Amino acid sequence: MSAIVGHTMYILLSCAISLDGYLDDTASEQLVLSNAADLDRVDEVRSGVDAILVGANTIRRDNPRLSVRSPARRAAREAAGKPPTPLKVILSSREVPADAAFRADGESLISSGSLADVVAELAERGVERLMVEGGGRVLTEFLTTGLADELQLVIAPFFVGDTDAPRFVHDGQFPWTSRSRATLASVETIGNVALHRYLLSESAAHRHWLAHAIELSHRCPPSTTAFSVGAVIVDAAGEVIAWGYSRETDDLVHAEESALAKLAGDDPRLRTATLYSSLEPCSERKSRPRSCSRLIREAGIPRVVFALREPSTFVVGEGAEELTAAGVTLVEVPELADQVREANRLQLGLP
Numbered sequence: 001m002s003a004i005v006g007h008t009m010y011i012l013l014s015c016a017i018s019l020d021g022y023l024d025d026t027a028s029e030q031l032v033l034s035n036a037a038d039l040d041r042v043d044e045v046r047s048g049v050d051a052i053l054v055g056a057n058t059i060r061r062d063n064p065r066l067s068v069r070s071p072a073r074r075a076a077r078e079a080a081g082k083p084p085t086p087l088k089v090i091l092s093s094r095e096v097p098a099d100a101a102f103r104a105d106g107e108s109l110i111s112s113g114s115l116a117d118v119v120a121e122l123a124e125r126g127v128e129r130l131m132v133e134g135g136g137r138v139l140t141e142f143l144t145t146g147l148a149d150e151l152q153l154v155i156a157p158f159f160v161g162d163t164d165a166p167r168f169v170h171d172g173q174f175p176w177t178s179r180s181r182a183t184l185a186s187v188e189t190i191g192n193v194a195l196h197r198y199l200l201s202e203s204a205a206h207r208h209w210l211a212h213a214i215e216l217s218h219r220c221p222p223s224t225t226a227f228s229v230g231a232v233i234v235d236a237a238g239e240v241i242a243w244g245y246s247r248e249t250d251d252l253v254h255a256e257e258s259a260l261a262k263l264a265g266d267d268p269r270l271r272t273a274t275l276y277s278s279l280e281p282c283s284e285r286k287s288r289p290r291s292c293s294r295l296i297r298e299a300g301i302p303r304v305v306f307a308l309r310e311p312s313t314f315v316v317g318e319g320a321e322e323l324t325a326a327g328v329t330l331v332e333v334p335e336l337a338d339q340v341r342e343a344n345r346l347q348l349g350l351p
Contacts, residue, residue, distance in 0.1 A: 008203070009123050011147055012049065013132045013139055014042065015168060016154035016193070022165045023136055030062050033156040035191045040070075045152070047073035049086050049129040051122055055138040056092035061166075065101045066133070083107065087127065091118065091138060115141050136167050144172035149204040151182070153196045176200070183208060183238045206305050209234055209276040210336050214307070216245040216255070217278045217343045223247065226287075226314070228343050229279045231255035233263070233301070236272040252287040255279075260295055274303045278340045280310040281319040293319040296328065303329040307336040311348060 016033035017023055024031045034042075046052060047068045058064065067085040068074050074084035085106040090096055093112040102108060111118050122130060132142055142148045153168075176182045183199040185208055199205045209232050216230025226246060233242040244258025253261075256277055263270065275281075281292040281304060296304060309332075310317030320330050341348060 009119065009128055009130055010149050010204075011119070011130045011132065011142065012045070013142055013148050013151045013200075014045065015134055015139060015152075016156060017168045018156050018158055018160045020159045020161060021168045022160035022162070023134065023168055024061070025160050025165045026162055031160070034154055034193055038154055038190045038193055038195070041190065041195070043069050043073065046086060046131060047077060049131040050082075050127040051087040051089050051125075051129075052131045052133060053089040053091065053118075053138070054133050055135050056090060056094070056096060057137070057166075058133070058135040059090055059092070059096055059100050059102065061135070063101045064133070065104060067102075067105055086131070087122075087125070089118065089122065089130075091115075115145060115147065119147060136170055139168065140170045140172050143169065143200070144174055146175050146201075149199070149201040150185075151196075151198040151200055153198065154190075155194045155196065157192055181238050205238070206276075206331060206333055207336065209274075210278065210305060210307050210333055211339075212240075212243075213255075213276045213278045214336065214339050214343060216243060217340070219248070220246045220343075221251075222346060223251075224346060226252075227279055227310070227347050229255035229277060231259045231278070232276045233259050233270075234274050234276065235269040241267075241269055241273065254282060254285070254288075254292050256281050256292040257288070257295055260299055263299075265299065271300045271302070273301050274305060275301050277304065277306045278336075278343070279308050280306050280317055281323065282310060282315070283318040283322050284315045286315075291319070291322075293322045296323065297326050301328070303331065305331040305333065307333050308340040 015023060018033065052066045066088045068077065078084050083106060088102045088106055088108040090108065090110045092110055096110055132138065183205045185197040185199050188195045199208050213230040213232045217228045220228035228246050230245045231243060232240055235241050242259040242262040244255050246255045247253060248258045256275060275296060281296055283291050283293045285291050304323055310319065324330050341350065
């Protein structure tokens with residue numbers, strides 16, 4: 001079975017919480033969970049999306065502007081043909097205050113429809129990147145329905161300690177459990193808070209690990225007779241168990257071959273792992289008796305994700321067809337293909 005990951009709406013959840021998981025306390029004034037540096041980071045993230053969504057309770061409680069604040073970022077959006085601040089989407093079944101701060105600038109949309117209907121409407125409007133900033137019930141619904149691609153979670157170094165305060169998430173059936181975990185993409189210290197980035201969708205995880213494989217391909221020693229390829233093997237728990245790149249250990253070794261050589265052939269993790277390769281695994285090679293597609297089949301790896309079909313510069317590649325015929329699930333992510341071509345400018349004769 002093979003599939004292609006195409007362009008769909010990317011939904012990013014963003015919030016800051018206390019160490020015990022609260023979005024706010026019960027005081028009349030809004031609790032400050034972040035710091036100036038992180039607020040500037042959030043502003044940068046906002047500048048890169050098409051719409052920002054919150055629930056009505058967030059509007060009534062916090063009265064956010066939901067705007068891009070930096071003049072330079074607003075100007076950059078306008079230079080790119082976009083409005084200075086993203087579309088503001090408010091989920092509400094009743095009237096929102098006329099003097100709400102979000103009305104000060106930019107276009108807004110107030111909807112009482114279901115979450116799926118609102119997302120569909122935004123897609124029809126051409127929204128490709130949606131940022132969801134709260135509150136807890138809205139975040140919970142995005143999480144439990146499996147609509148979110150990424151969670152950017154900032155953790156402040158203190159406790160609220162009040163069960164009456166609004167929580168980050170409510171009760172629900174979440175797709176991620178101890179057996180099926182989200183992908184931790186990064187952890188970053190920003191002053192006295194910590195930013196955790198989690199990838200929540202399969203497509204987001206595919207792009208993340210493929211990007212890692214492409215980074216590895218830039219380590220390859222230069223060659224005019226073989227492609228520069230990176231490969232990463234990730235187990236069922238989302239942990240990297242091996243990686244490699246072309247010509248890593250000798251002039252002839254391929255990326256997938258190098259990664260697989262770092263694991264025992266009977267390693268049980270291989271039977272549920274995913275191999276990410278920047279380029280379609282080879283089906284034929286002059287330098288070794290076994291192709292990479294054969295090595296993958298022999299290892300029992302059930303899924304392979306790649307960004308670019310092998311160009312016929314050196315051989316005619318049929319790795320995808322061979323793997324599919326053997327029952328391996330193939331996923332192609334063509335939106336990253338140009339990055340693979342860039343890593344192989346010399347081999348492809350690109351200017």
